[in-house]
Amino acid sequence: xxxxxxxxxxxxxxxxxxxxxxxxxxxxxxxxxxxxxxxxxxxxxxxxxxxxxxxxxxxxxxxxxxxxxxxxxxxxxxxxxxxxxxxxxxxxxxxxxxxxxxxxxxxxxxxxxxxxxxxxxxxxxxxxxxxxxxxxxxxxxxxxxxxxxxxxxxxxxxxxxxxxxxxxxxxxxxxxxxxxxxxxxxxxxxxxxxxxxxxxxxxxxxxxxxxxxxxxxxxxxxxxxxxxxxxxxxxxxxxxxxxxx
Ligand code: NAP
Numbered sequence: 001x002x003x004x005x006x007x008x009x010x011x012x013x014x015x016x017x018x019x020x021x022x023x024x025x026x027x028x029x030x031x032x033x034x035x036x037x038x039x040x041x042x043x044x045x046x047x048x049x050x051x052x053x054x055x056x057x058x059x060x061x062x063x064x065x066x067x068x069x070x071x072x073x074x075x076x077x078x079x080x081x082x083x084x085x086x087x088x089x090x091x092x093x094x095x096x097x098x099x100x101x102x103x104x105x106x107x108x109x110x111x112x113x114x115x116x117x118x119x120x121x122x123x124x125x126x127x128x129x130x131x132x133x134x135x136x137x138x139x140x141x142x143x144x145x146x147x148x149x150x151x152x153x154x155x156x157x158x159x160x161x162x163x164x165x166x167x168x169x170x171x172x173x174x175x176x177x178x179x180x181x182x183x184x185x186x187x188x189x190x191x192x193x194x195x196x197x198x199x200x201x202x203x204x205x206x207x208x209x210x211x212x213x214x215x216x217x218x219x220x221x222x223x224x225x226x227x228x229x230x231x232x233x234x235x236x237x238x239x240x241x242x243x244x245x
Contacts, residue, residue: 006085007225008032008073010063010122011092013041015191016141019214020089021045023222025054029087032076034059036092063092063118064110070125084129087225090119090163091141095193097152108155115159119166127174136179137225140167141217144187147236148244160185164236171234180233182224186217187240207242 007024011017013035021031022045031049033056035042042058049056061072077083093115096107119140130136145153146160164183171181188194188202189212203209217239223229224237238244 004082005029005087006032006082007087007089008034008059008085008122008126009089009091010034010118011036012089013038013045015193016186016189016214016217017089017091018045018048019218020091020221021056022048022052022054023215023218024087024089024225025049025056026052027222027226029225030054031056032059032085033057034061034063034072034092036060036062063090063122064113066117066121069118069121073122073125084133085126086130086133086135087137087139088123088126089139089141089221089225090123092118093141093143093156093159093193095153095156097156099152100154103155111155112159112162115156116162116166119163123170127179130179131174131177134177134179136174136177137229138167138170138179138181139221139224140164140181140183141221142167142183142185142236144185144238144240144244147185147238167236168234175233178230180224180229182229182232182234183236184217184220184224185236185238185240186212187238187243188212189214189217189239205243206240210241212239212241 007029009021012021012033025031046056061068142160145157167183
């Protein structure tokens, strides 16, 4: 029997993370499906994975909490005897847009804590077994906003730009152990996060004249997670319908 391979996706109950979970499950990974609070959405994602013949385990924890993150993963490792997770997709993220002059400390900190601290705690925890195993894939979901900037998103753009810097640095630290670290930068993708944005307002500025589908991000993540992408590391790859080059 072939060895079970594991992929942990943060924020996988909904949106882009859900599509990534479904796609990686269809590539043969057992999915460790992290989410923060939406049990129903997480159950629906697990059901969708199982309906495709895949397998998944829910892992409910707040990625911005070092203690919750490490406890949840360690408990799973202790109960299964598994210590190595081959693929980590740091996808959990929130936005709390505001002009900087009105931005509250909470709007600033919660967005940075989720995207940036969340990336740090879980990646540090899963990195050691990857280094020992001399193989791994780390994929960080960032944003066009973190490259180009966007009015009303100083918090979100700062968080995503910081993760891009960390991606490039970590890629250089671990390349010789055959661990790749890349960032995927979506533009406007149809999810709950963009449900407050009127696509008609933005369609004119997107060369493809439409918002992206979650599956269009998931297929790139699936490729980066594969052995086919073994010589790609430290990159930021855009999925944005031509919005930014
Ligand atoms: P979404 O539909 O709002 O889903 C967010 C997911 O993250 C949910 O599964 C949510 O869990 C989880 N989550 C939020 N805070 C968390 C925390 N502290 N700990 C653990 N899980 C947490 O978002 P999305 O649009 O799919 O976005 C996914 C990623 O893509 C984000 O990093 C976002 O910044 C990035 N992105 C999105 C777009 C876009 O156009 N949609 C564009 C560029 C980048 P619950 O279900 O439990 O709440």
